[in-house]
Structure formats: C-alpha cells, structure tokens
Amino acid sequence: MDYVLIWAGLMAFAVFAYVILDGFDLGIGLLFPFIKQPRDKANAMNSIAPFWDGNETWLVLGGGGLYATFPLAFAIIMPALYVPLIVMLLALIFRGVAFEFRWRADSGAGMKRWDIGFTLGSFFAAFAQGIALGALVQGIDVVERAYAGGWWDWLTPFSLVTGLAVVVGYALLGACWLIYKTEDDLQKLCRRAAFGLTLALGSMIAVVSIWMLFKQDPYMKRWFDYPNYLYLLPVPLLVGVLSLYLLRCLRKGKELAPFLSVIGLFALSYFGLCISFYPNIVPPSIDIWQAASPESSLKFLLVGSAVLIPMIIAYTAYSYWVFRGKVKAEDQYH
Amino acid sequence: MFELFDAVLAARLQFAFTISFHIIFPAISIGLAWYLMVLQGLWLKTGRDIYKRIWRYWVKVFAVVFGMGVVSGIVMSYQIGTNWSVFSDKTGPILGPLMGYEVLSAFFLEAGFLGVMLFGSERVGRKLHFFSTIMVALGTMISGFWILSVNSWMQTPAGFNINEVGQFIAADWWQVVFNPSFPYRFVHMMLAAFLTSAFLVGGVAAWHLLRDKTNSAAKLMFSMSMWMALIVSPVQIIAGDFHGLNTLEHQPMKIAAMEGHFESQNGAPLVLFGWPDVENETIHGKVAIPKLGSLILTHDLDGHLTGLDAYPKEDWPNVPLVFWSFRIMVAIGFSMLMVGLWSAWLRYRNKLYDSTWIKRAALIMTPSGSIAILAGWITTEVGRQPYTVYGLLRTIDSASPLDAPAVNASLLAFVVVYFIVFGAGIYYLFKLFKRTPSLNERDIKTGQPRRVAGITPIQGLDDGNTSDPKEGR
Numbered sequence: 001m002d003y004v005l006i007w008a009g010l011m012a013f014a015v016f017a018y019v020i021l022d023g024f025d026l027g028i029g030l031l032f033p034f035i036k037q038p039r040d041k042a043n044a045m046n047s048i049a050p051f052w053d054g055n056e057t058w059l060v061l062g063g064g065g066l067y068a069t070f071p072l073a074f075a076i077i078m079p080a081l082y083v084p085l086i087v088m089l090l091a092l093i094f095r096g097v098a099f100e101f102r103w104r105a106d107s108g109a110g111m112k113r114w115d116i117g118f119t120l121g122s123f124f125a126a127f128a129q130g131i132a133l134g135a136l137v138q139g140i141d142v143v144e145r146a147y148a149g150g151w152w153d154w155l156t157p158f159s160l161v162t163g164l165a166v167v168v169g170y171a172l173l174g175a176c177w178l179i180y181k182t183e184d185d186l187q188k189l190c191r192r193a194a195f196g197l198t199l200a201l202g203s204m205i206a207v208v209s210i211w212m213l214f215k216q217d218p219y220m221k222r223w224f225d226y227p228n229y230l231y232l233l234p235v236p237l238l239v240g241v242l243s244l245y246l247l248r249c250l251r252k253g254k255e256l257a258p259f260l261s262v263i264g265l266f267a268l269s270y271f272g273l274c275i276s277f278y279p280n281i282v283p284p285s286i287d288i289w290q291a292a293s294p295e296s297s298l299k300f301l302l303v304g305s306a307v308l309i310p311m312i313i314a315y316t317a318y319s320y321w322v323f324r325g326k327v328k329a330e331d332q333y334h
Numbered sequence: 335m336f337e338l339f340d341a342v343l344a345a346r347l348q349f350a351f352t353i354s355f356h357i358i359f360p361a362i363s364i365g366l367a368w369y370l371m372v373l374q375g376l377w378l379k380t381g382r383d384i385y386k387r388i389w390r391y392w393v394k395v396f397a398v399v400f401g402m403g404v405v406s407g408i409v410m411s412y413q414i415g416t417n418w419s420v421f422s423d424k425t426g427p428i429l430g431p432l433m434g435y436e437v438l439s440a441f442f443l444e445a446g447f448l449g450v451m452l453f454g455s456e457r458v459g460r461k462l463h464f465f466s467t468i469m470v471a472l473g474t475m476i477s478g479f480w481i482l483s484v485n486s487w488m489q490t491p492a493g494f495n496i497n498e499v500g501q502f503i504a505a506d507w508w509q510v511v512f513n514p515s516f517p518y519r520f521v522h523m524m525l526a527a528f529l530t531s532a533f534l535v536g537g538v539a540a541w542h543l544l545r546d547k548t549n550s551a552a553k554l555m556f557s558m559s560m561w562m563a564l565i566v567s568p569v570q571i572i573a574g575d576f577h578g579l580n581t582l583e584h585q586p587m588k589i590a591a592m593e594g595h596f597e598s599q600n601g602a603p604l605v606l607f608g609w610p611d612v613e614n615e616t617i618h619g620k621v622a623i624p625k626l627g628s629l630i631l632t633h634d635l636d637g638h639l640t641g642l643d644a645y646p647k648e649d650w651p652n653v654p655l656v657f658w659s660f661r662i663m664v665a666i667g668f669s670m671l672m673v674g675l676w677s678a679w680l681r682y683r684n685k686l687y688d689s690t691w692i693k694r695a696a697l698i699m700t701p702s703g704s705i706a707i708l709a710g711w712i713t714t715e716v717g718r719q720p721y722t723v724y725g726l727l728r729t730i731d732s733a734s735p736l737d738a739p740a741v742n743a744s745l746l747a748f749v750v751v752y753f754i755v756f757g758a759g760i761y762y763l764f765k766l767f768k769r770t771p772s773l774n775e776r777d778i779k780t781g782q783p784r785r786v787a788g789i790t791p792i793q794g795l796d797d798g799n800t801s802d803p804k805e806g807r
Binding site: 049050051053054056059061063064067069070072074075076078079083085086089090097099100101105106145146147148150296300304312315319322323 | 435
C-alpha cells in the first residue's frame with residue numbers, strides 16, 4: 001500500500017474541506033459592509049457563529065498535517081510564502097475575535113470598529129490564501145532541502161490575480177450560504193450579489209486556468225498531451241455548465257442549490273489544480289514521495305485518522321444539523 | 335528599523351512573545367471548561383438554579399477566552415514552519431503526528447461541540463447539552479495531552495532514530511509519546527490550569543463579595559474556588575517537586591541554573607534569593623539555607639549536585655532569567671497554598687464570607703495562576719536553551735533561511751496586533767467580570783425559555799441585564 005499517496009489524498013481533502021467551510025464564513029465577512037440593517041448583520045453573523053471555529057480547525061489540520069506527513073514541503077512552503085502567511089494569520093485574528101468582541105463593545109462605534117476588523121480580516125485572509133495558491137502554482141525555488149528565494153518572490157501579477165479570484169469565490173460562497181440560511185431582505189441582497197459574483201468568478205476561473213498553463217511546462221503537458229485532454233475535457237465543460245445552472249437557480253429563487261453549485265465549482269477548480277500539480281507538492285521540483293515522512297510516521301497517524309476523521313465528520317454534521325433551518329431574529333436575544 | 339535583531343533572535347523573540355500570550359488563554363479555558371462541566375452537572379443533579387446562573391456567568395468569559403486561544407493558537411502551528419523550517423523538516427516525522435493527533439482528537443472535538451455548548455441549549459435536550467460541555471472539557475485536556483507530549487519530547491527526546499537526511503524518525507511511538515518528562519509536565523500543567531481558573535473565579539467572586547457579601551452566587555463561586563485552592567495547591571507543590579526531580583535526572587544543567595548552583599558540590603545549599611552573576615560565576619547578596627538544596631533534590635544532606643561548571647559556558651541558558659522566573663513560580667505556588675489553608679481555617683470557624691482580608695488576598699491573587707504559568711514556562715523553556723531538541727538540535731540550527739528584515743517586520747506586526755486585539759480582549763473580560771452575578775437574569779424574570787446566556791446577543795441588549803443585583807428581588 002502506498003501510504004504517501006493515501007496521505008496526499010487526505011491532505012488534499014483537508015485543504016478542500018477548509019476552503020469550502022471557512023470559505024463561506026470568510027465570504028460573510030466580505031459581504032458584511034453591504035449588509036445595512038443591524039438585525040441582518042446579526043443574522044449573518046449568527047448563521048456562522050456556531051461553526052466558524054470548527055471550520056477554521058481544518059486550516060490547523062492542513063498546517064499540522066503537512067508538518068506531520070510532508071515535513072519537507074511544510075519546511076519549504078512556509079518560509080517561501082512568509083509574507084502572505086503572516087498576513088493571513090494576523091487577518092484571521094481580527095476576523096476570529098470579532099465574533100465575540102462586537103457584542104462586548106461599549107458603544108455602537110466600538111461595534112462598528114470590530115465589524116470593520118471582521119471585514120478587513122476576512123478580506124486579507126482570503127486574499128493572502130489566494131496569493132499563496134498563486135505563488136505555489138508559479139513555482140518555488142528550492143536548493144537541497146530549503147527554500148532558496150527571497151521574501152518577496154511570491155508577489156507577481158499572477159499571484160495577485162489568484163488572490164482576487166479566491167476573494168470573489170469566497171464572497172460567492174458566503175452569499176449562497178446566506179441565501180440558504182436567511183430570508184427576506186438579506187436573502188434578496190445576497191441573491192443579487194451572487195448573480196454578479198457568479199459572472200465574476202466564472203471569468204476569473206477562465207483567466208487563471210489559461211494563464212496557469214503558461215506558468216510551467218508540466219501543466220501544459222498534463223492538459224494537452226494525448227490522450228489526457230480527452231479525459232480532462234469534461235472539467236472545463238462542467239465548469240461552464242455548472243455556472244449556467246447556478247445562474248438559473250439564482251433566478252428561480254432556489255435556496256440550497258446555489259450553495260451546492262458553488263461547492264461544485266470549487267471542487268472542479270480544485271480537481272483541475274490537483275491534476276496539474278500531481279505528483280508534485282512543491283512545484284516544480286519536490287514530489288510527494290520526496291517530501292513525505294517515513295512510513296512509520298504515516299502509518300502511525302493513519303491508524304488514528306481512520307477512526308477519528310469519520311467521527312469528526314459525523315459530529316460536525318450533527319452540529320450543522322442542530323442549527324439547521326433559517327436563522328431567526330428572535331434566536332439572538334439572550 | 336527592520337534590522338534591529340538578527341533573524342534567529344527575532345524569530346526567538348517572536349516565538350516567546352506569541353506563545354506567552356497564547357498560553358494564558360488555553361490555560362484558563364482548560365480550567366473554566368472543567369468548572370463549567372462541574373457546574374452544569376451539579377445543576378442537572380440538584381436542579382438548583384444557582385448553578386445554572388453561575389454557568390451562564392462564566393460561559394461568556396469562556397467564549398471570549400476560548401476565541402482568543404483559537405486565533406493565537408493557529409499562529410503557533412504556522413510559526414513552526416515560517417520561522418523554524420529546519421526544525422520542521424527534522425522533527426516533522428516525530429512531532430508532526432503528535433500535533434496531527436492533537437488536531438484530530440482535540441481541536442475538532444472542542445470546536446464541534448463548542449457551538450452546541452454555547453448556542454444550542456434551546457435546540458438540544460439538557461443531557462445532550464451537558465454532553466457537549468463534557469466533550470469541550472475533554473477536548474481541552476486531550477489537547478493539553480498532545481501538545482505537552484510534543485514539548486516534553488523536545489525536552490527529553492526518546493524512542494527515535496536519525497535518518498540519512500538528518501530527520502528524527504520514530505523507533506518506538508510509545509516512548510516518543512510517553513517520553514521521560516511528559517507525565518510530570520502533563521500533571522503539573524493540568525493542575526496549573528485548574529489553579530489558574532480557580533484563582534480567577536475566586537478573585538472575581540471576592541471582588542463582588544467585597545461590595546456585597548450577601549450575594550449568594552458570588553459566595554458559592556468563592557467557596558468552590560477556595561476548596562480548589564486548599565486541595566489542589568498542595569498536590570501541585572508535590573507534583574512540581576516530582577517534576578523537578580525528573581528534570582534533575584534528564585536536564586541537570588537546567589536544575590543548576592534554576593538553583594543558582596555554579597559549582598558542583600556535595601551538600602549544596604538552597605539559594606533563596608540573590609542575583610546570579612554569570613561572568614564571575616557567583617551569586618551576589620545570596621540568602622541560602624545550607625544543605626537544603628541537596629536534601630530536596632537528592633534526599634540526602636550531603637548529596638552531590640552537578641553545578642553549571644560541569645558544562646561549557648557557551649551552552650549555559652540565561653541563568654538570571656531561569657533563576658528568577660523559577661522563584662516567582664514557587665513563591666506564587668506557596669501563596670496559593672497559604673490562601674487555601676487560610677480559607678480552611680476561616681471555613682472551620684464559619685467566617686469564610688465575613689473576613690474582608692481573605693477576600694482582598696483572593697482579589698490580589700486573581701492573575702496569580704497566569705503569572706505562575708508564564709514564570710514556570712520561562713523557567714523550563716529558557717532553561718533548555720541553547721537547544722530546541724535537547725542535546726541534539728541547537729536553536730541556531732533550527733531557524734528558517736530568512737532575511738532579518740522579514741522576521742523583524744513580522745515580529746513588529748505581531749506585537750502591534752496582539753496588543754491591540756488581546757488588549758481589547760482583556761478589557762472586555764474585565765467588563766464581564768464587573769457584572770454582578772445575580773439571581774435575576776433576564777430569562778428568569780420573563781419566565782420564558784431562552785437560548786443559553788449570550789454569546790451573540792443582539793447589540794445593546796446583553797450588557798446590563800445582569801448588572802443590577804437588586805433588580806427584581
């Protein structure tokens with residue numbers, strides 16, 4: 001059994017779970033300044049308050065899991081993406097404390113300050129994650145077992161565009177979550193926003209996908225060598241179909257379908273990325289087998305994960321089920 | 335300005351700064367989670383509303399502290415990679431899986447049930463709600479288990495080999511997890527977390543009792559805290575002693591620095607106070623008890639203790655820092671014991687709630703647990719320098735290949751953001767402490783079932799609903 005491949009799959013799953021789960025609650029931070037009514041703001045916040053912490057735990061699993069199973073990749077990627085990662089951490093602090101602090105502020109002005117922190121924190125976290133993605137895609141200089149570039153190498157037009165793409169994607173996820181969880185004015189607002197954001201995200205996916213192909217030869221080969229393109233052609237086609245379906249659902253006033261469709265869009269894009277990367281974990285030079293921990297470590301963690309990950313999924317699902325249905329205004333009085 | 339410290343020193347300062355902030359929050363949330371669990375259990379068992387009300391009072395504090403612990407904790411897990419990438423590469427195969435287990439078995443458990451615990455009392459039955467609190471409390475302790483195993487392995491590495499690229503790899507996972515210093519450190523830290531919360535609760539209760547000594551909720555809080563002080567403080571002192579003996583066995587140089595023993599000697603004194611002078615290898619203004627050092631550490635008046643002179647001077651940790659932080663921790667530990675004994679005496683004489691002085695003492699002791707935890711961690715962490723993995727990997731060889739301006743800039747950013755955010759957080763905690771724990775929470779007055787006491791109340795409706803002790807009496 002190839003434990004490295006199993007762990008590459010599990011890590012890919014953890015990162016994807018993070019992107020979706022924290023994606024929608026960061027997205028709500030992005031939409032927050034456009035929500036005007038205090039009650040709607042409270043509703044938006046309360047729709048994620050029981051979940052954000054669990055959602056963010058997937059980020060810790062991503063970091064901790066990489067340290068455990070692909071320590072060489074962790075040791076190279078972290079210093080290479082130094083600035084975006086530090087910005088992300090600081091942004092997540094502002095975002096995370098806002099959930100508590102806005103209710104503890106002395107005045108309306110104090111609350112407004114934490115709301116701004118919530119939005120800016122969400123924005124910079126999303127933007128930094130997108131930049132980190134772009135920086136990884138464009139490749140990282142490695143000499144022996146260490147990062148060999150400077151501390152601004154990540155900053156390119158391409159990484160800025162991927163940063164923006166993630167911001168747009170998260171905002172769309174957040175909007176569709178609120179369509180699902182709220183009613184009336186807030187829902188209407190989100191439906192309008194989702195429409196524009198879908199068009200924006202579709203264009204961003206197209207731009208990044210094409211631009212990416214020219215970043216490194218293996219990407220181009222992966223997608224256009226015979227017979228690969230026969231198998232992979234459905235991916236971009238499905239992105240197009242799903243985007244149209246999403247627009248239709250929004251117009252028809254569907255509540256859950258838009259959210260699921262956006263998850264589908266993320267899944268297809270993510271699948272495209274994984275296909276391009278494989279077998280590298282730090283493009284262009286380090287593959288998953290070079291970066292992996294020895295088998296003793298992979299096995300040791302896998303034994304527990306086989307039990308714990310299904311349990312985590314079960315009680316996380318339970319928690320979402322407990323808070324099912326629309327957020328109600330009267331739920332917020334304490 | 336971004337060249338202030340060299341890259342390694344800036345990275346060390348950054349770790350010291352961020353972990354010092356971080357450790358306060360999980361330490362309090364471990365203790366408070368268990369306190370909340372006990373309160374809820376008592377409420378379910380006895381049906382007495384007072385327990386529920388105290389639960390509601392402290393769950394708000396818990397939510398704020400827990401949130402700050404989460405966000406400051408994510409920083410820690412990424413900082414290992416950003417600033418200490420060589421360390422990450424070498425230790426990942428051993429320490430990574432332990433941290434992986436911490437995330438899988440503890441963080442998810444806490445986070446998954448925290449939502450139900452804070453927001454779900456209206457949506458699930460009492461027993462499921464209690465179960466959620468238990469899971470959160472359990473999660474805090476499991477988290478402590480793994481992270482202390484990680485730290486202990488760095489102090490007393492065991493059960494490993496080194497592979498051809500210089501990584502530590504596990505030979506025996508049992509020995510890795512239960513490395514020699516782990517059981518001692520785990521017990522010592524869990525008790526410290528309990529004491530920290532006990533004195534926090536006790537201090538807040540004392541403040542309210544000083545204003546109104548008839549407040550029954552404050553009385554109950556105070557009484558429970560003083561029981562904890564009485565019972566846990568002596569256990570902690572004994573546990574600390576065992577931990578010290580373990581350190582003597584595995585890290586004798588650290589003990590020599592803690593004790594201020596520059597010379598190896600038989601029948602070493604116990605140095606109470608003084609100022610260690612590293613250059614001249616002596617202690618100025620020394621107040622010492624002859625032979626007691628050897629007696630405590632070797633259980634023999636003439637026992638031999640290795641001094642710092644047995645080691646090359648360039649390998650010494652910062653002796654004054656280790657020496658003094660250790661004394662601060664010990665002094666606080668004994669102060670806690672004194673308060674516990676004093677409370678027992680007053681309780682025996684039926685004067686626990688009448689004595690103003692013990693309330694004043696408890697008020698002063700409010701942050702004592704946090705200070706002792708910081709002092710203790712400074713002792714053990716500074717004391718294991720100059721290594722990250724004791725005796726095997728030096729701190730200087732652990733750092734990332736980063737330019738000094740990068741690390742200095744991020745250090746500055748962390749300092750600024752932490753003071754703003756956690757400064758505000760601590761201010762909000764004080765606001766929560768100022769609320770009088772009363773018998774008249776809003777939901778009782780209206781007689782309607784409500785969701786659990788406010789984690790996200792709508793603005794303006796939360797504060798003040800418990801501020802008037804006379805309200806509705």
